[in-house]
Amino acid sequence: MKKNVEFKVNNTTLRGSLFIPKGKGPFPAVILFHGSGGVGEMYFEAAKELSKKGILGFAFNYRGAGVSDGVFEEQTLKMGIEDAESALSFLVSRKEVDKKRIGICGASFGGFIAALLSVNSNAISLILIGPAAYSLDELNKQRDKAGDLNEDFVKSESFNQMVKFKGKLLMVTSEFDEVIPAKMINEYLKRAKSALKKESFILKGAKHRISINLKARNVLVKKIVDWFAKTL
Numbered sequence: 001m002k003k004n005v006e007f008k009v010n011n012t013t014l015r016g017s018l019f020i021p022k023g024k025g026p027f028p029a030v031i032l033f034h035g036s037g038g039v040g041e042m043y044f045e046a047a048k049e050l051s052k053k054g055i056l057g058f059a060f061n062y063r064g065a066g067v068s069d070g071v072f073e074e075q076t077l078k079m080g081i082e083d084a085e086s087a088l089s090f091l092v093s094r095k096e097v098d099k100k101r102i103g104i105c106g107a108s109f110g111g112f113i114a115a116l117l118s119v120n121s122n123a124i125s126l127i128l129i130g131p132a133a134y135s136l137d138e139l140n141k142q143r144d145k146a147g148d149l150n151e152d153f154v155k156s157e158s159f160n161q162m163v164k165f166k167g168k169l170l171m172v173t174s175e176f177d178e179v180i181p182a183k184m185i186n187e188y189l190k191r192a193k194s195a196l197k198k199e200s201f202i203l204k205g206a207k208h209r210i211s212i213n214l215k216a217r218n219v220l221v222k223k224i225v226d227w228f229a230k231t232l
Helices: 040-052 077-092 109-117 151-155 157-164 182-191 214-231
Strands: 002-009 012-019 027-033 056-060 097-107 125-129 168-174 197-203
Touching: 002 077, 012 040, 012 077, 027 040, 027 077, 027 109, 027 214, 040 056, 040 214, 056 077, 077 097, 077 109, 097 109, 097 214, 109 125, 109 157, 125 214, 151 182, 157 182, 168 182, 168 214, 197 214
Parallel strands: 027 056, 027 097, 097 125, 125 168, 168 197
Antiparallel strands: 002 012, 012 056
């Protein structure tokens, strides 16, 4: 069952959709974080397929994205993190959700957020899809101007959180990713030394923007569903 929802960050309304399985909960749940230039609707298909496996899927839009209020050009990386924290709090407050069986999935900027929130959320399973990384001094940059990745990325707090992560990690990379350098992906994998399980998967033929490649997108949806079905 699809349920459109909204919640507040400060005085701004964010919107998304819950895909709730049939039957009696509480259910394991997965929150899906989209990239900086994307929209939550890009993950509706994955969330719907997760619900068919008995897992509640939740995808939403940051401020200034999709159907959420706000102007994209006015949003900073830090504000995107605040949006994600509020969305996660909204999810775990739902009576349908088993708070001990939370999964997080994020791509690009959303992958950075997924790693950043992986420990404090008590997530037991995590998918990072071409995750970005940003140093602390970049967090006040506007999201549409924060694409210049530099060597300071190794100072990202997301890496520090990955050191502490003790759940199960799947790293997904696009074969021809022209945005996220291999050394950034490798840094995430290197830092995840305490992960209970760690796997890597390459999306053949895909570039960074996976949504424009139908074949790669379908493969990704299946991989997301299969991973969480096994690990939650």
